[in-house]
Amino acid sequence: KAGVTQTPRYLIKTRGQQVTLSCSPISGHRSVSWYQQTPGQGLQFLFEYFSETQRNKGNFPGRFSGRQFSNSRSEMNVSTLELGDSALYLCASSRGGADYTIYFGEGSWLTVV
Amino acid sequence: AQTVTQSQPEMSVQEAETVTLSCTYDTSESNYYLFWYKQPPSRQMILVIRQEAYKQQNATENRFSVNFQKAAKSFSLKISDSQLGDTAMYFCAFMKGGGGADGLTFGKGTHLIIQP
Numbered sequence: 001k002a003g004v005t006q007t008p009r010y011l012i013k014t015r016g017q018q019v020t021l022s023c024s025p026i027s028g029h030r031s032v033s034w035y036q037q038t039p040g041q042g043l044q045f046l047f048e049y050f051s052e053t054q055r056n057k058g059n060f061p062g063r064f065s066g067r068q069f070s071n072s073r074s075e076m077n078v079s080t081l082e083l084g085d086s087a088l089y090l091c092a093s094s095r096g097g098a099d100y101t102i103y104f105g106e107g108s109w110l111t112v113v
Numbered sequence: 114a115q116t117v118t119q120s121q122p123e124m125s126v127q128e129a130e131t132v133t134l135s136c137t138y139d140t141s142e143s144n145y146y147l148f149w150y151k152q153p154p155s156r157q158m159i160l161v162i163r164q165e166a167y168k169q170q171n172a173t174e175n176r177f178s179v180n181f182q183k184a185a186k187s188f189s190l191k192i193s194d195s196q197l198g199d200t201a202m203y204f205c206a207f208m209k210g211g212g213g214a215d216g217l218t219f220g221k222g223t224h225l226i227i228q229p
Contacts, residue, residue, distance in 0.1 A: 033216050037156075043204065045216030055214035088156060097212055100146045100165075104158035 002026065004093050004105035012111045018079040021108045025072050025093030029103075032074040034066060037088040037107070046089075049074055050096050081112045115140045115207050119220035126195055127228050133180075134190045134223045136205030144210030147181065147188045148217065153201040161203070164188065166210075192225075200227045 005024040013019050025032050034046040045058040049068035066076040072093075078085055088109055094102045116139045126132045138147070149161040164172045164181050171179050176196075180189045192199055202224050206217040 031213055033213070035216070042221050043217075043219035045218070048214050048216050050212070050214065055212075056216065058216065090158060092158075092217075094213055100163065100208060100213060101160065102148070102208075102213070102217065103160065104150075106155070106157045 004091055004103050006089075006091050006105035006108050008108060009106065010109045010111075012113060013081050014113055015081055015083060017081050018077060019081060019110060020075055020077045021089055021091075021110070023074045023076075023091030023093075023105060025074070025091075026103055029093035029095050030072055031094045031096035032068055032072060033092045033102075034074070034076050035090040035092065036060075037090060038084075038086075043090075046076065078110075083112050086110060086112045115142070115145075115209065115218045117205050117207050117218050117220035119203075119205055119223050121223045122221070123224040123226070125226040125228060128195060128197060130195055131191060131193050132195055132225065134192075134203050134205075134225065136188045136190070136220055138186050138188065138205070138207050140186070140207065140209075142209050146208045146210065147179075148206040148208070149177070149179070149188075149190045150204045150206060150219075151199075151201045152204060152222070158204070162190065195227045197227050197229060199225060201225060 031050045033048040047057040068074045088107045090107045091105045145166045147164045151159045176193045202222045205220040
């Protein structure tokens with residue numbers, strides 16, 4: 001059974017550019033959530049999607065957005081990149097509902113220069 | 114809002130010893146779940162153990178067990194017979210019940226080092 005797959009694994013972007021990260025959840029999982037991990041702020045919740053609907057969003061500016069497709073795959077987008085957006089972005093999936101077993105992908109390393 | 118506190122930034126023990134990682138949380142919720150995740154140098158977050166707040170019995174998974182003290186809002190992780198492969202960052206996390214929409218709230222983590 002394939003795990004949570006994130007692409008790309010590593011990327012370098014320039015300030016002001018935008019970036020799109022992709023996440024394929026475990027088959028059968030309908031909930032996808034995103035987290036940002038930085039040395040200073042630790043792990044922070046970005047947003048959660050279930051059946052193509054964003055159900056909640058963390059305390060991040062509007063430059064951070066996401067979406068979920070009908071096959072449960074999800075993308076997150078960061079526009080107008082800032083140096084402080086450099087981080088490990090982690091995607092997690094679960095069946096949703098009453099199932100609280102949450103699995104994480106290996107993450108996408110974003111460096112903004 | 115929920116908060117999760119891990120008071121031990123780093124711990125080091127000898128292989129085969131038992132080690133306990135501390136975690137406290139603050140919430141006004143009655144329905145919630147608690148987790149311990151392991152993050153090795155590869156940075157992949159691996160679920161170690163999960164505890165439902167409504168269950169009084171402490172969760173166990175092989176060498177890993179928790180001490181869940183609901184009234185004290187404490188959720189410590191005990192690792193028995195520690196192994197070199199247990200070296201990693203360990204994160205305590207909280208999730209409100211209700212379908213998972215609110216995501217996980219993580220502590221700052223404890224860096225556990227198992228010495229040979």
